Amino acid sequence: MAIIMFCALMTTVAVELIIESAKSLASRKSESGILATVPLACVGVGIFSKFVLFLYCFTLRRYPAAQVFFVDHRNDLAVNIFSLIMSIVGDNFVWYLDPQTWHLVGKCAPREFMNKCIYVTLTPDERIEKVDTMTYHAGQQLYVEVDIITDPGTKLRDSHDINQTLQHKLEGLADIERTFVHVDYDYAHDMS
Numbered sequence: 001m002a003i004i005m006f007c008a009l010m011t012t013v014a015v016e017l018i019i020e021s022a023k024s025l026a027s028r029k030s031e032s033g034i035l036a037t038v039p040l041a042c043v044g045v046g047i048f049s050k051f052v053l054f055l056y057c058f059t060l061r062r063y064p065a066a067q068v069f070f071v072d073h074r075n076d077l078a079v080n081i082f083s084l085i086m087s088i089v090g091d092n093f094v095w096y097l098d099p100q101t102w103h104l105v106g107k108c109a110p111r112e113f114m115n116k117c118i119y120v121t122l123t124p125d126e127r128i129e130k131v132d133t134m135t136y137h138a139g140q141q142l143y144v145e146v147d148i149i150t151d152p153g154t155k156l157r158d159s160h161d162i163n164q165t166l167q168h169k170l171e172g173l174a175d176i177e178r179t180f181v182h183v184d185y186d187y188a189h190d191m192s
Helices: 002-027 037-059 064-090 111-122 155-170
Strands: 129-136 141-150 176-182
Touching: 037 064, 111 129, 111 141, 111 155, 141 155, 155 176
Parallel strands: 141 176
Antiparallel strands: 129 141
């Protein structure tokens, strides 16, 4: 029964993806950016690592566990190489192959949105002395990480309340999926 329910769910998701893809293709919207060198290098290192592990497991394939890893690395290699080729082709030639790549790999949010997050962070409480934020895509929506500095004499209860209030305010903004707020009393932290 569980397999049938899972199959029905995956079929529904696949149909929804087909519908949304058709809408996107019909509207001819292109949101492609410039493919950065660092992500390409990271994927290249990953492919190379998987290839080395693939060869190692190939030499040990007579053992059942190594055989399983051999097949897994082979499949990962195929998927990773295909993904790399399609991202390069899609970015340079055919924009509609994968317009959401940037949202899936953690693209930074626009500067205006980051400024809005900083403003929301600084306005609720005068006990916040310093703010550092990072916003990035995780799928269609954004993750926001905020580090705030308060006075060292701030009570734990007050720090917790500042943290929770700020987290709820930021998560109330449109397009934010999750917010992580870290409270500290010092921004230097000399570890020596």
